Amino acid sequence: MAGRIEDYALIGDMQTAALVCRDGTADWLCLPRFDSHAVFAGLLGTEEHGFWRLAPTTGAETTPPHADRRRYRGDSLILESEWDTPRGTVRVTDFMPPRDGAPQLIRIVEGVSGRVPMRSELRMRFSYGRVTPWVHKVDGRTVAVAGPDSVWLDTPAETYGKNLTTYSDFTVGPGDRVALTISWQPSHREPPALPDPEGSLEATELFWREWVDQCTYHGPYREAVVRSLITLKALTYAPTGGIVAAPTTSLPEEIGGVRNWDYRYTWLRDAAITLSSLLRTGYREEARAWREWLLRAVAGDPENLQIMYGIAGERELGEAELDWLPGYENSGPVRVGNGAAGQLQLDVYGEVTEALHLAHMTGLTRNDYAVGLQLKLIEYLEKHWDEPDEGIWEVRGPRRHFVHSKVMAWVAVDRTIKLIESGDTDGPLERWRDLRDEIHRAVCERGYDPERNTFTQSYGSKELDASLLLIPQMGFLPPDDKRVIGTIEAIQRELSTEDGFVLRYPTAGANAGVDGLEGDEGAFLACSFWLADDLAMIGRVDEARRLFEKLLSLRNDLGLLAEEWDSRLQRQVGNFPQAFSHVPLIDTALRLTASGAYVG
Numbered sequence: 001m002a003g004r005i006e007d008y009a010l011i012g013d014m015q016t017a018a019l020v021c022r023d024g025t026a027d028w029l030c031l032p033r034f035d036s037h038a039v040f041a042g043l044l045g046t047e048e049h050g051f052w053r054l055a056p057t058t059g060a061e062t063t064p065p066h067a068d069r070r071r072y073r074g075d076s077l078i079l080e081s082e083w084d085t086p087r088g089t090v091r092v093t094d095f096m097p098p099r100d101g102a103p104q105l106i107r108i109v110e111g112v113s114g115r116v117p118m119r120s121e122l123r124m125r126f127s128y129g130r131v132t133p134w135v136h137k138v139d140g141r142t143v144a145v146a147g148p149d150s151v152w153l154d155t156p157a158e159t160y161g162k163n164l165t166t167y168s169d170f171t172v173g174p175g176d177r178v179a180l181t182i183s184w185q186p187s188h189r190e191p192p193a194l195p196d197p198e199g200s201l202e203a204t205e206l207f208w209r210e211w212v213d214q215c216t217y218h219g220p221y222r223e224a225v226v227r228s229l230i231t232l233k234a235l236t237y238a239p240t241g242g243i244v245a246a247p248t249t250s251l252p253e254e255i256g257g258v259r260n261w262d263y264r265y266t267w268l269r270d271a272a273i274t275l276s277s278l279l280r281t282g283y284r285e286e287a288r289a290w291r292e293w294l295l296r297a298v299a300g301d302p303e304n305l306q307i308m309y310g311i312a313g314e315r316e317l318g319e320a321e322l323d324w325l326p327g328y329e330n331s332g333p334v335r336v337g338n339g340a341a342g343q344l345q346l347d348v349y350g351e352v353t354e355a356l357h358l359a360h361m362t363g364l365t366r367n368d369y370a371v372g373l374q375l376k377l378i379e380y381l382e383k384h385w386d387e388p389d390e391g392i393w394e395v396r397g398p399r400r401h402f403v404h405s406k407v408m409a410w411v412a413v414d415r416t417i418k419l420i421e422s423g424d425t426d427g428p429l430e431r432w433r434d435l436r437d438e439i440h441r442a443v444c445e446r447g448y449d450p451e452r453n454t455f456t457q458s459y460g461s462k463e464l465d466a467s468l469l470l471i472p473q474m475g476f477l478p479p480d481d482k483r484v485i486g487t488i489e490a491i492q493r494e495l496s497t498e499d500g501f502v503l504r505y506p507t508a509g510a511n512a513g514v515d516g517l518e519g520d521e522g523a524f525l526a527c528s529f530w531l532a533d534d535l536a537m538i539g540r541v542d543e544a545r546r547l548f549e550k551l552l553s554l555r556n557d558l559g560l561l562a563e564e565w566d567s568r569l570q571r572q573v574g575n576f577p578q579a580f581s582h583v584p585l586i587d588t589a590l591r592l593t594a595s596g597a598y599v600g
Helices: 197-212 222-234 268-280 284-298 347-361 368-384 403-421 429-446 466-473 482-494 525-537 541-552 579-595
Strands: 008-012 017-021 025-030 038-040 051-056 069-072 079-085 088-095 104-114 116-123 134-138 141-146 149-154 160-162 165-172 177-186 564-566 571-573
Touching: 008 088, 008 222, 051 079, 051 088, 051 104, 088 116, 088 197, 104 116, 104 165, 104 197, 116 177, 165 177, 177 197, 197 222, 222 268, 222 579, 268 284, 268 347, 268 579, 284 347, 284 368, 347 368, 347 403, 368 403, 368 429, 403 429, 403 466, 466 482, 466 525, 482 525, 525 541, 525 564, 525 579, 541 579
Parallel strands: none
Antiparallel strands: 008 017, 017 025, 025 038, 025 051, 051 116, 069 079, 079 088, 088 104, 104 177, 116 165, 134 141, 141 149, 149 177, 160 165, 564 571
């Protein structure tokens, strides 16, 4: 069985990523891209679906021992795990070097004390665990081949095959270092170059050190902010600038439930807010690359803006179920692709326009096509803003007039008006000012419940929605407006869990709820960070700080967050690690630092 979600560490090369458990098992790896088929899919099934375990062998345990300590090496994505065994202490260093050629996962075993026997168990299964490759030797190297894929294992340790698994047994003493590397290559190509594990380790450490040095945030929450920034960088697909929402698919929002989705794509919303956090902490190159990705993805058809694309801008993301995988802790179905790509979500126009506006305000070099795209998006909204949509949470029920969608339509128009007012472009200023007023008036009249003094999820509904917490953050209404304060307090009453975290909206258990799905889900971590932001904005700064630091305590020992927190089971749930959790962590830290809320 796979470990708990929080038992995993992330390593990656800005093109794909692996998850490594506390017991030294890599249970998830897609090659060569985030959205490629998995070579290790044990996370969503069993060991029969692929894994790579590297750990001490004491001869006593029936299950692999968890590392006694693990950490990232400084501000990097280099994982160090240490085991204390009866025979001594050993360290395993796992990393994926930023790619210059074949993608590689490198594992270096180092003896610390005593003499520790080690075992490597490598079970490669292509096509998400369905295909067993042909494993053989070529010039002393072990290679697994199936169809278009080949994975090469290089190590000085002797290897042998048993039960369709490649093993290596060896012993390390103080100062001994044994490296094992797998490299992916298209099967029709020449073998990949022999790896240089020690040189790659040095180069990888230098890469991360130089990248982190660009961070402009030096406040009291720097450790948490930097780890979140590194995670966001790891979720960026370097060749194109696209940003995946998470490196995994189908980690459940409810253990045993059906809310399991593929997040290995670029949501415009997630990528735009990620861009915002990167810009606010000094990372302009990532902003420029994402803007170029956006322009290519939308090129020629801005009126048919999708809410999400492939990491190179692909439009077709058809959803399918992999029925041979039982799912994480039997949470089926396992899905690849995402049918939400065809939904109408009007809020993305606001998020994209806000990101472009922030890039402009922070001095990113002007791009005439980006300006033209922004104007075209508003021309589209002008005709369609008052239509129902599926909304930020991608409901699979009927379309509704979601209040958050209307607020973000207002944001798109407002930021474009500001662009015109700055003199950087021309547009129908008075007409769009009237449009901005019209949207604002409609939201305040149709999306507000005066009896309860709160905005609601959609026009005429009684349900609440945590996305309403963004109303003051987007500048739609000032924080001291009684309707804003009433909405914050209503969400605290009606959508908060016993431990103070926030649900997205009410779910309906065994019945289909407002989102068209059965089952429940955990507290949505982004929404909980939004609540902390709002509390700070309305002057309840101490309460905001307490909630923020409580949220920080949910991170795993390496500083990583999934999408949600199950308050009943006291564990992380949902795809992992999740950009949409780490971005608001950064934003809230910046806000609390600016407010002087920190108490050491």
